[in-house]
Amino acid sequence: MNQVAAKQRTSWRVVDIVVASVIAVASGVIFWAWSAGMPLFSLAFVAFPPAAALLTGVWLFPAVLGALIIRKPGAAVFCELLAAIIEALLGSHYGLSVIVSGLVQGLGAELVFAIFRYRKWNLSVALIAGFFTGIFAGISEAYILAYYVEYTSALKILHVLITGVSGLIIAGLLSWLATRGLAKTGALSALASRRAHLESGKLDAK
Amino acid sequence: MSSLANRGADAQTRRGAEISARGFSWQHAERTTPAVSGLDLNIQAGQKVLLVGPSGAGKSTLLHALAGLLEVDESQQMRGELLIDGADAFARQRPVGLMQQDPETQVVQSRVADDVAFGAENLAVDPEVIRERIPEVLDAVGLGMLSFDHRTQELSGGQKQRLALAGILAMQPGLMLLDEPTANVDPEGIGPLRDAVLNAAQLSGATVLVVEHRLEVWAQHMDRIIVLEPGGGVAHDLSPQQLMEDQQLRAELASAGLWVPGYLPQIQQVTLQPGGTLLEAKDLVCARAEQAPRTRPVTLQVRAGTATVIRGENGAGKSTLALTVGGLLAPVAGQLDASEQLANGLGSSPFSWKAGALIGRIGSVFQEPEHQFVAQTVREELAFAPLRAKAIGGRELKYEPEQVEQLVQSLLVRLGLEHLADANPFTLSGGEKRRLSVGTVLAASPDVLILDEPTFGQDANTWRELAQLLVAQLEQDTAIIAVTHDEHLASVLQAEQIHLAALPSGDVAKPKGPVLDAPVGDSWLAKINPLAKLGAVATATLPLISTLDAVSALVIVVASVVLFPLAGLSPLKFLKRAWPLLLAGLFAAWGIALVGQDSGAVYAQLGLFSITEGSLQGGIATGLRAFALAIPCILLLATTNPSDLGGALSQQLKVPHRFVLGALAGMRLLGLMIEEFTTLTLARRARGVGNFGTLAERIGAKLGQSLALLVQAIRRAGRLATTMEAKGFGTAKRTWIRTATFTRTDAAVLIAGIVLGAAAVGAALWAGTYNLVWS
Numbered sequence: 003m004n005q006v007a008a009k010q011r012t013s014w015r016v017v018d019i020v021v022a023s024v025i026a027v028a029s030g031v032i033f034w035a036w037s038a039g040m041p042l043f044s045l046a047f048v049a050f051p052p053a054a055a056l057l058t059g060v061w062l063f064p065a066v067l068g069a070l071i072i073r074k075p076g077a078a079v080f081c082e083l084l085a086a087i088i089e090a091l092l093g094s095h096y097g098l099s100v101i102v103s104g105l106v107q108g109l110g111a112e113l114v115f116a117i118f119r120y121r122k123w124n125l126s127v128a129l130i131a132g133f134f135t136g137i138f139a140g141i142s143e144a145y146i147l148a149y150y151v152e153y154t155s156a157l158k159i160l161h162v163l164i165t166g167v168s169g170l171i172i173a174g175l176l177s178w179l180a181t182r183g184l185a186k187t188g189a190l191s192a193l194a195s196r197r198a199h200l201e202s203g204k205l206d207a208k
Numbered sequence: 209m210s211s212l213a214n215r216g217a218d219a220q221t222r223r224g225a226e227i228s229a230r231g232f233s234w235q236h237a238e239r240t241t242p243a244v245s246g247l248d249l250n251i252q253a254g255q256k257v258l259l260v261g262p263s264g265a266g267k268s269t270l271l272h273a274l275a276g277l278l279e280v281d282e283s284q285q286m287r288g289e290l291l292i293d294g295a296d297a298f299a300r301q302r303p304v305g306l307m308q309q310d311p312e313t314q315v316v317q318s319r320v321a322d323d324v325a326f327g328a329e330n331l332a333v334d335p336e337v338i339r340e341r342i343p344e345v346l347d348a349v350g351l352g353m354l355s356f357d358h359r360t361q362e363l364s365g366g367q368k369q370r371l372a373l374a375g376i377l378a379m380q381p382g383l384m385l386l387d388e389p390t391a392n393v394d395p396e397g398i399g400p401l402r403d404a405v406l407n408a409a410q411l412s413g414a415t416v417l418v419v420e421h422r423l424e425v426w427a428q429h430m431d432r433i434i435v436l437e438p439g440g441g442v443a444h445d446l447s448p449q450q451l452m453e454d455q456q457l458r459a460e461l462a463s464a465g466l467w468v469p470g471y472l473p474q475i476q477q478v479t480l481q482p483g484g485t486l487l488e489a490k491d492l493v494c495a496r497a498e499q500a501p502r503t504r505p506v507t508l509q510v511r512a513g514t515a516t517v518i519r520g521e522n523g524a525g526k527s528t529l530a531l532t533v534g535g536l537l538a539p540v541a542g543q544l545d546a547s548e549q550l551a552n553g554l555g556s557s558p559f560s561w562k563a564g565a566l567i568g569r570i571g572s573v574f575q576e577p578e579h580q581f582v583a584q585t586v587r588e589e590l591a592f593a594p595l596r597a598k599a600i601g602g603r604e605l606k607y608e609p610e611q612v613e614q615l616v617q618s619l620l621v622r623l624g625l626e627h628l629a630d631a632n633p634f635t636l637s638g639g640e641k642r643r644l645s646v647g648t649v650l651a652a653s654p655d656v657l658i659l660d661e662p663t664f665g666q667d668a669n670t671w672r673e674l675a676q677l678l679v680a681q682l683e684q685d686t687a688i689i690a691v692t693h694d695e696h697l698a699s700v701l702q703a704e705q706i707h708l709a710a711l712p713s714g715d716v717a718k719p720k721g722p723v724l725d726a727p728v729g730d731s732w733l734a735k736i737n738p739l740a741k742l743g744a745v746a747t748a749t750l751p752l753i754s755t756l757d758a759v760s761a762l763v764i765v766v767a768s769v770v771l772f773p774l775a776g777l778s779p780l781k782f783l784k785r786a787w788p789l790l791l792a793g794l795f796a797a798w799g800i801a802l803v804g805q806d807s808g809a810v811y812a813q814l815g816l817f818s819i820t821e822g823s824l825q826g827g828i829a830t831g832l833r834a835f836a837l838a839i840p841c842i843l844l845l846a847t848t849n850p851s852d853l854g855g856a857l858s859q860q861l862k863v864p865h866r867f868v869l870g871a872l873a874g875m876r877l878l879g880l881m882i883e884e885f886t887t888l889t890l891a892r893r894a895r896g897v898g899n900f901g902t903l904a905e906r907i908g909a910k911l912g913q914s915l916a917l918l919v920q921a922i923r924r925a926g927r928l929a930t931t932m933e934a935k936g937f938g939t940a941k942r943t944w945i946r947t948a949t950f951t952r953t954d955a956a957v958l959i960a961g962i963v964l965g966a967a968a969v970g971a972a973l974w975a976g977t978y979n980l981v982w983s
Contacts, residue, residue: 017929025921031881095792099750148753176911184915189923
């Protein structure tokens with residue numbers, strides 16, 4: 003009995019796979035729409051590029067949102083990686099390295115959910131996961147893929163911190179709110195998160 | 209019946225499956241009452257059965273149970289037994305085909321042949337055998353003219369359903385289940401679909417169960433009609449003959465909301481008093497966007513208290529015309545003028561009005577109610593527009609807050625939604641959603657009400673409630689414009705009909721926005737194994753990450769450009785594809801030139817930052833490296849179909865096929881979601897949410913729209929998953945009709961990539977510009 007329950011908690015059903023894929027694809031559409039609809043934003047950041055890191059969280063939300071909705075091991079990595087692959091397929095000036103980024107970013111959130119043994123999906127876990135996916139993204143951009151070789155060391159550290167904060171707010175907080183909003187509409191009825199809107203909004207909720 | 213039904217009569221006839229239910233009951237998890245209870249039923253092999261009943265009679269549940277798709281867990285939710293050919297239905301011993309109502313999620317793959325083969329592949333049928341079946345089954349459903357590589361996204365709704373049917377036939381099922389197959393299909397697509405189903409039944413000998421509330425399409429072609437009771441078993445079991453003759457039975461079925469052939473819901477007729485002219489169109493030409501196809505010119509006059517119905521073939525641009533008249537799209541040519549009476553102090557072009565002013569004058573109700581929901585409860589949804597509607601001059605609010613409360617209360621009563629005032633709009637039933645979406649627009653008391661296919665998918669009861677609401681609106685001097693095929697609605701509204709002629713043929717809509725599975729052409733590179741190409745691009749470009757210098761990047765850029773002809777890319781085609789990437793590369797270069805480490809001569813001083821010799825060199829190297837990373841990818845993308853890449857990943861690199869094919873199925877929906885996002889923008893403007901206001905309000909509006917997109921996407925994913933499971937997806941072993949091979953040429957391409965990567969780094973080392981970025 004317990005084994006059955008454990009298997010239900012960790013194994014992916016077809017509906018989990020398809021919903022996770024569609025979340026990644028929808029994220030691709032949202033990236034596309036945001037970048038097409040808000041050119042002013044990007045222009046504003048040309049003046050001071052490190053500030054653009056504040057928006058990095060937008061590219062990180064599939065990791066946290068996917069995990070909060072699917073609630074299965076690997077969901078954060080799968081959604082973020084697939085979103086990155088779609089970005090690469092649509093054409094990205096980062097080339098194939100965007101797939102490496104996706105993997106690293108997904109791992110940041112996945113690690114946090116794994117530490118909580120895929121049992122806790124509350125606001126504080128979402129915020130921590132968002133923060134870590136941001137930190138992982140910042141580290142990979144500043145040190146692994148080294149997009150900013152020309153930055154000074156202080157700027158690099160600032161970059162990592164700003165991406166972390168961006169991840170916390172956009173990937174963490176917004177994903178948690180979105181999951182509750184989606185659960186209210188009944189759209190998650192076939193998924194483990196179907197009752198997310200009834201879960202407490204307190205930071206230490208179970 | 210068309211000639212379809214006679215085709216392929218020589219095909220081998222197989223025996224259909226026999227169904228029997230003995231006291232079968234099923235209760236969904238977290239529900240208090242069973243969906244099906246104590247069902248006793250026998251259906252002989254090869255029978256064609258129409259399954260009807262009011263909503264909530266458990267028809268879909270029964271079909272899902274027969275398809276073996278209901279999840280059985282530890283709770284005691286099932287009783288009795290449900291057998292197919294004497295074996296438990298949940299054991300899924302023989303393939304069972306299932307078709308649902310949403311055409312978009314009945315198709316799984318992006319190419320026609322792949323989609324037909326999908327189910328048979330999952331059943332691990334020999335690829336040779338599947339390849340033989342594909343043309344046969346496409347012929348059987350009347351799609352024999354399509355090429356195997358035809359993009360499934362380009363098919364109409366009815367064609368998508370027939371394609372799904374072909375895929376079911378290729379699985380050679382003993383039982384075919386169809387859950388409202390024609391509900392989301394345009395009228396002209398219904399006949400061919402029905403004929404295809406009948407032909408498929410004859411060819412395969414399969415037992416057929418059709419659930420449908422429009423009886424006239426199916427009744428006379430069926431052997432039996434079974435009427436289910438809400439939450440119970442069989443209420444009636446009759447022949448098509450009895451359905452036409454038994455008056456008492458007909459009345460009973462009609463009152464349960466079924467569309468009984470020859471029976472039309474009656475509405476109390478009223479005498480209408482046409483009022484003054486509100487809108488006038490002269491030679492109005494409409495289009496979704498600059499580049500999109502245009503409608504033929506339309507001239508019409510809209511008077512208060514009258515109805516106008518827009519008719520025309522599929523693709524004539526009826527919805528586009530409705531959106532333009534509704535002030536949501538700008539007219540492309542001709543005139544659209546609001547009268548003084550309607551404009552009430554504003555300019556005469558509705559498109560120029562702000563959303564808040566528009567909703568109090570012209571209200572648009574979209575085809576899909578959910579596209580227009582913006583609030584958390586039914587009450588808030590109804591209060592949303594009146595709280596924002598602007599009065600004369602477009603500045604002051606049209607209503608005081610107390611007035612709004614009264615207005616909402618009276619609307620709740622009129623719509624029959626009083627008991628649902630605090631429910632989430634998305635959780636309502638189909639008929640309730642439709643009434644609410646009309647109500648939300650009526651709440652701002654517009655003088656003109658525009659509706660797109662308002663009666664689509666409604667049962668006879670919800671149809672009557674909606675028609676009554678509209679007639680009452682006409683009596684109150686509202687003008688109604690409806691895009692509809694529904695002749696009964698047109699007659700009830702005493703509407704003047706205008707016919708929009710079809711566009712010149714060949715002028716078909718092109719997809720907007722990015723496309724993942726564009727045709728890859730037949731260049732030399734298109735024939736290379738996708739993994740070989742991917743490996744070559746990775747080994748050529750990823751070493752560049754280790755260094756930031758212009759030399760190595762330049763080697764890759766030059767080499768890629770030289771290779772363009774192998775990918776069939778002309779410079780113009782390349783620029784069309786790559787300009788956003790090139791622009792992004794320039795931005796990156798500029799950023800580094802600004803904040804990079806300064807050294808040498810100072811070229812410019814901009815506030816805190818300076819552009820120096822050192823930072824400029826850094827910027828140039830950064831920009832070139834971005835080009836070098838991106839351009840080889842263009843070679844890969846222009847010559848590779850994602851489905852082939854997925855197939856190779858799964859067959860040759862052993863990536864689990866469940867995840868690869870699941871991802872590909874999701875990716876097929878990309879174009880659809882982009883279209884949906886665009887529709888959402890218009891639908892939300894029609895509700896008074898728009899691209900205006902403070903930055904925070906605009907961000908809030910965008911977030912709400914993103915959430916609305918996710919709701920639709922996740923629902924669709926659920927239906928797609930059901931389709932895939934019904935087609936046997938998720939089993940351990942499957943076959944592939946497109947076998948990935950790795951030839952010597954493929955190996956040569958991979959080696960060329962490795963050599964190129966090494967050459968780039970070598971050149972940088974030789975030139976002395978190599979600088980390890982991690983040091």
